[in-house]
Amino acid sequence: MSTEQIPEGVRLAPAMVAGARIYIPEPTWCDVDHASENASCVQDVDHRTAPAYLNRPGSDIESLLHVEGFAELSGAHADPVVMLNDATAMHPAQALRWAKDVVAFAEKVETIARSVMPELEA
Numbered sequence: 001m002s003t004e005q006i007p008e009g010v011r012l013a014p015a016m017v018a019g020a021r022i023y024i025p026e027p028t029w030c031d032v033d034h035a036s037e038n039a040s041c042v043q044d045v046d047h048r049t050a051p052a053y054l055n056r057p058g059s060d061i062e063s064l065l066h067v068e069g070f071a072e073l074s075g076a077h078a079d080p081v082v083m084l085n086d087a088t089a090m091h092p093a094q095a096l097r098w099a100k101d102v103v104a105f106a107e108k109v110e111t112i113a114r115s116v117m118p119e120l121e122a
Contacts, residue, residue, distance in 0.1 A: 017042050027080065029069060047071045047080075067095075 006012065006025065013026035015034035018041065024034065030047035039045045049069035056062045070089075071080040082095035090098060114120055 015039065015042075015045055017045065024073065027071060029080075030071075042073060045073050047073075 009028050010025050011028055012023045013030070013034055015022055015024045016036075016038040019038065021035065022042070024042065024045060026034070027047055029049055031050045032046075032048050034045060037045075047070065051066055051068040053063040053067075054065040056064050066085050068083055069080055069092075070083045072078055080092060081089040082092055083089055084098075
């Protein structure tokens with residue numbers, strides 16, 4: 001693949017596959033260092049964003065929600081999706097709608113907390 005054939009939003013990135021260094025097309029949003037991983041075959045290489053976590057109250061390690069962007073080089077998720085808890089794949093437009101629901105939920109939590117203890121500051 002020459003540089004003239006690389007679509008916008010994609011770059012060539014080094015990857016280790018079966019012990020060999022190769023270059024693969026990678027979306028510019030991918031945060032994975034494929035050169036530090038050693039996939040057994042190129043189909044095992046996937047692309048991910050840095051994850052976002054919502055931890056259980058009072059815990060720095062136990063997450064209630066885990067969300068990240070994800071795409072495979074080929075397969076069921078060849079087009080990018082947003083993964084929720086590694087189990088639910090959402091189209092990015094669906095994830096944006098869901099994010100608005102999460103914000104609305106957070107506002108309701110804030111309203112409830114302030115209603116039971118009005119002296120809390122912002």
